Amino acid sequence: MRKQSSTNLENELLINGNCDMAYTLDLIGGRWKPSILWRLAYGAMRYSDLRRSLPAVSERILILQLREMESDGLISRKVYPEVPPRVEYQLTDLGKSLEPVINILTDWGAENRPDSEKRKVRCPVLTIK
């Protein structure tokens, strides 16, 4: 829960209200959001698969990030009334429109990230289906 008023929140609103770049960063800047975007770029995924593909994130945090992305309109959540339950997440058109943004962020990182900070995987260029 966020405070109703604080300099911290006021500053966030001030910046997101005045700066388009900051607004975009706010939507994609959560710890796990890039990873989620990359996965959903290849098509819809159900919750359990998303979770298994991200073993380091806890359930609560994954759900939090998904909820935020949903309320920001980047992904949609579709519930299939089955047993056991099935919930699929996928990019909305708005989410898909991030493709060039994601690619340029990825390209810049690939170009400039020092080797010391690199591990094995390098995200390939994204082509959303």
Next chain:
Amino acid sequence: MRKQSSTNLENELLINGNCDMAYTLDLIGGRWKPSILWRLAYGAMRYSDLRRSLPAVSERILILQLREMESDGLISRKVYPEVPPRVEYQLTDLGKSLEPVINILTDWGAENRPDSEKRKVRCPVLTIK
């Protein structure tokens, strides 16, 4: 001061080590970094002018953000041995290379930010001198 070990930090390293996009976001994602980048895009600025142009940020935080950007190689800090002191900050070549990244983040935000979150100013397209 950061903890020497925590799941939080481990996850940050894991993600920045594996995902170029997350690495880029990490460099530009601080609260005041977009605003700083926009200002320095028009040329070097001394600390006091930067500070005056960002009345909402406190000294400590501004310095923190500048120090991080400096240690990430995005800006450089030049001290003129005068009294009173004069310190100028400016984009490095690496910082300047963010121009297309900044522009696409700005374009996407300008296109998709809901009116309700907009204030008066909209950052123009950036052309670094």
Next chain:
DNA sequence: CGCATAACTTACATTTATGTTAGTACTTGA
């Protein structure tokens, strides 16, 4: 002397983001 200026630093306080653990409802299959 006493004040002003610049670019900070220090100690402290608060807010926000992230993480841990256990528990829920429902049904199928062994």
Next chain:
DNA sequence: TCAAGTACTAACATAAATGTAAGTTATGCG
């Protein structure tokens, strides 16, 4: 009956980011 699977939620705990207020150093100026 009992475990397993699914997609969560709740209560709690910690780490990190951000903010506040005052102090520092050095010198020029009135």
